[in-house]
Amino acid sequence: MDYTALYQQKLTTADEAVKVVKSGDWVDYGWCTGTPVALDKALAARMGELEDVNFRGGVLMRRPAVFDIPNAADKITWNSWHMSGIERKACMEGFGFYSALRYSEMPRWYRENVRHVNVAMIQVAPMDAHGWFSFGPQASHLKAVCDVSDVIIVEVNKYMPRCLGGFEDGIHISQVDMIVESDTEMPQMGAGGEPTEVDKAVAKLIVEEIPNGACLQLGIGGMPNTVGSMIAESDLKDLGVHTEMYVDAFVDISRAGKINGSKKAIDRGRQVFAFGAGTQKLYDFVNDNPECMSAPVSYTNDARTIAQIDNFISINNIVDVDLFGQMNAESAGIKQISGAGGQLDFVLGAYLSKGGKSFICCSSTFKKKDGTLESRIRPTLENGSVVTDARPCAHWFVTEYGKVNLKGLTAWQRAEALISVAHPDFREQLIQEAEKMRIWKRSNKR
Incomplete structure (x- = not known):
């Protein structure tokens, strides 16, 4: 299979890709450094025509654009698996909620309890010669999310490190529905100040x-x-x-x-x-x-x-x-x-x-x-x-x-x-x- 040709066939713009999202959908935003950026901005731009969109994600390191749409609490619900300061603020703003689950249970929970995600949007590293996109430093539960998603959109980022694993550390281009390119430098999480x-x-x-x-x-x-x-x-x-x-x-x-x-x-x-x-x-x-x-x-x-x-x-x-x-x-x-x-x-x-x-x-x-x-x-x-x-x-x-x-x-x-x-x-x-x-x-x- 010519993976380069297939890549070009599936390549689209963020604005075009987010048109698959409908009112009432559940949209999975990946995890931590894999949270989408270009797709998020494009979806925020069309939220005026949508209602009741539910998002899942966690450990946010950037404030998503969908958080800043007018009357966000009337339009979206953010369901967090693990909260950062950004998500704590979303709770105070009326549209953020915590989803209680032992982190280790998440892959099984997606496959056995959810079984259905409308759209998955995940940031990934560039495709390798064999057609694989690495999830970067967040294998986490992302393969399970993809396994139960109707539509999988990957946002390819050249700055995302390619992380090796052995199983469930990436997704093959044959399983991806759309590809968007967006080169965004990795968010930094420092160790804090000097130890006390x-x-x-x-x-x-x-x-x-x-x-x-x-x-x-x-x-x-x-x-x-x-x-x-x-x-x-x-x-x-x-x-x-x-x-x-x-x-x-x-x-x-x-x-x-x-x-x-x-x-x-x-x-x-x-x-x-x-x-x-x-x-x-x-x-x-x-x-x-x-x-x-x-x-x-x-x-x-x-x-x-x-x-x-x-x-x-x-x-x-x-x-x-x-x-x-x-x-x-x-x-x-x-x-x-x-x-x-x-x-x-x-x-x-x-x-x-x-x-x-x-x-x-x-x-x-x-x-x-x-x-x-x-x-x-x-x-x-x-x-x-x-x-x-x-x-x-x-x-x-x-x-x-x-x-x-x-x-x-x-x-x-x-x-x-x-x-x-x-x-x-x-x-x-x-x-x-x-x-x-x-x-x-x-x-x-x-």
């Missing part, structure tokens, strides 16, 4: 628990990034990577010569991830790099996959935790901040791994808008807050004041352990609340 003293203190407590030959999963945020920086500067060796999100920290650890994946029982020598976003150094590193393996999230985040890798170390952030050990990583009261993602999958999978450990970390306090300090360790979670990690699942919990292993502790032991790593200014208050809740023993040391 709190970040460093937490990271130090975690890094000393990591053995040579461990396999790493890092969440997004200042603390996991600081852990990554410390690992890059450490004496650790023979490390592996199997993670949901590939971030800049992995590039730094790789360049420091710490990662070779030689101890992994599966995917030996490869850094496995479901999606990635960062600075240009990340996109350059994963591009055409056989060491990096872009895989569907149903594989990367499955606890059964994770369990096969010895000494698995999972490191993630939370918003707050209560004295029962219930951990919230996704909301502030009723306000949705992010999503369930794969945190629970990695907490469970790491514990199933021989020698594995999961670390949930946070600063002991945060500052409210009025400047007052509040504890992240609470008697009970704030009304409406979501439990991301149920208390039977918790393993290690870390603040700048120490680390505690919560696994299997009774209610009073758990309360004591959590209070021991709370900010000293709040410990007495937490003890008093624990007493009221009947989870504090008089024999406990104050």
